[in-house]
Amino acid sequence: MKISEIQPIVLTSKEKGAATWASSMILVKLVTSNGEIGYGEAVPTLRIISVYNAIKQVSKSYVGKEVEDVEKNYHEWYKQDFYLGRSFESATSVSAIDIASWDILGKELGAPIYKLLGGKVRDKVPVYANGWYKDCVTPLDFAERAKEVMGRGYKAVKFDPFGEYFNWIDEMGLRESEERVKAVREALGEDAGILIEHHGRFNSKSSQLVAKRLEKYNPLFMEEPVHHEDVEGLKEYRERTNVRVALGERLVSLKEAYFYISQGLVDVLQPDITNIGGVTIAKKVVDIAEARDLEIAFHNAFGPIQNAVSIQVSATVNNLLMLENFYDWFPQWKRDLIGNVTPVEEGHVRVLEKPGIGVEVNEKLVDELKAEPEALDVKEEPVWVVGGTWKRYLK
Numbered sequence: 001m002k003i004s005e006i007q008p009i010v011l012t013s014k015e016k017g018a019a020t021w022a023s024s025m026i027l028v029k030l031v032t033s034n035g036e037i038g039y040g041e042a043v044p045t046l047r048i049i050s051v052y053n054a055i056k057q058v059s060k061s062y063v064g065k066e067v068e069d070v071e072k073n074y075h076e077w078y079k080q081d082f083y084l085g086r087s088f089e090s091a092t093s094v095s096a097i098d099i100a101s102w103d104i105l106g107k108e109l110g111a112p113i114y115k116l117l118g119g120k121v122r123d124k125v126p127v128y129a130n131g132w133y134k135d136c137v138t139p140l141d142f143a144e145r146a147k148e149v150m151g152r153g154y155k156a157v158k159f160d161p162f163g164e165y166f167n168w169i170d171e172m173g174l175r176e177s178e179e180r181v182k183a184v185r186e187a188l189g190e191d192a193g194i195l196i197e198h199h200g201r202f203n204s205k206s207s208q209l210v211a212k213r214l215e216k217y218n219p220l221f222m223e224e225p226v227h228h229e230d231v232e233g234l235k236e237y238r239e240r241t242n243v244r245v246a247l248g249e250r251l252v253s254l255k256e257a258y259f260y261i262s263q264g265l266v267d268v269l270q271p272d273i274t275n276i277g278g279v280t281i282a283k284k285v286v287d288i289a290e291a292r293d294l295e296i297a298f299h300n301a302f303g304p305i306q307n308a309v310s311i312q313v314s315a316t317v318n319n320l321l322m323l324e325n326f327y328d329w330f331p332q333w334k335r336d337l338i339g340n341v342t343p344v345e346e347g348h349v350r351v352l353e354k355p356g357i358g359v360e361v362n363e364k365l366v367d368e369l370k371a372e373p374e375a376l377d378v379k380e381e382p383v384w385v386v387g388g389t390w391k392r393y394l395k
């Protein structure tokens with residue numbers, strides 16, 4: 001079937017999520033010549049306007065092509081764009097269109113896309129909680145909230161304990177972050193998974209100090225410990241610490257992922273299907289990672305379409321550690337958008353059997369939430385942290 005239309009749709013609502021970027025999403029609606037509709041999702045963060053416009057440009061390479069030709073269509077854009085490997089806007093746009101294409105592929109064949117990827121290795125996907133620690137500042141705040149999360153049946157929690165520190169961290173910062181992690185470890189016991197999110201905020205020297213301080217609390221992994229582009233700093237961090245490194249949410253191509261895998265720079269790879277090149281590229285990345293016995297934990301921080309496709313692909317990945325999940329801390333409208341069909345139950349999400357990405361989009365709600373693309377405010381607290389946590393408590 002030929003692609004006849006691709007439409008980027010900005011959705012937002014007054015209800016704010018756990019972080020500013022959580023209060024909006026960019027839905028991509030793809031329509032074929034015989035009226036079949038597929039959905040994808042692109043990443044907004046601080047690029048709502050530029051991603052919205054980039055989708056319109058990338059669509060010029062897809063409209064008129066056969067929707068089933070996902071490989072051919074991706075490689076055509078890869079050839080045309082020249083900057084794909086350096087452009088987040090281009091990468092998330094082509095990823096969203098690819099996801100929508102796979103959604104249609106599944107619908108056309110009457111199969112959830114896990115069946116098109118080699119079948120399930122699991123009927124439900126283990127998940128860890130993120131987004132749960134809005135407004136947590138003191139160690140007690142984190143500990144009490146983490147206990148509530150585990151009370152919901154989660155087995156692992158991720159959080160960023162570093163407050164407002166960036167680049168450097170001093171003794172007070174080390175003490176603050178240690179007290180927060182210690183309180184969560186003591187609250188949850190030794191068996192709970194504790195994943196430490198650094199958001200790529202530190203230089204290597206600072207991050208090494210953090211690792212030495214937090215290692216005793218047995219973190220499952222240290223995510224993005226150094227600035228994303230600091231490869232030398234990451235190498236030094238790996239040489240001088242004994243913790244597992246997770247990264248991948250900012251990777252925008254197969255070759256970029258291959259670099260980190262082949263250089264031995266990562267233990268847990270976190271590709272983001274809405275950034276890396278959609279399903280078409282994510283499945284290649286997973287296979288390369290498997291060849292190096294890396295574990296996969298897809299980054300999954302945005303909306304319900306990303307969540308749905310991440311569940312489908314996670315179902316097929318033998319080397320899956322667990323899937324990230326903000327679902328219980330989404331703004332309600334994000335759950336309503338897909339009829340709340342992907343709830344987290346006892347730390348797992350069922351793999352859905354509906355064709356395509358497995359969910360149906362509430363078109364009426366799309367019409368209600370549709371918004372013009374506009375720039376987000378830039379405040380003292382960056383949009384990439386969970387709201388209300390960019391704070392110190394030891395004055």
Ligand SMILES: O=C(O)C(=O)C[C@H](O)[C@H](O)CO
Nearest residue numbers: 021045130199299301384385
């Ligand atoms: O979920 C994660 O691992 C994140 O790092 C969330 C980030 O703040 C988000 O992806 C920024 O766009």
Ligand SMILES: [Mg+2]
Nearest residue numbers: 197199223249
């Ligand atoms: Mg992260």
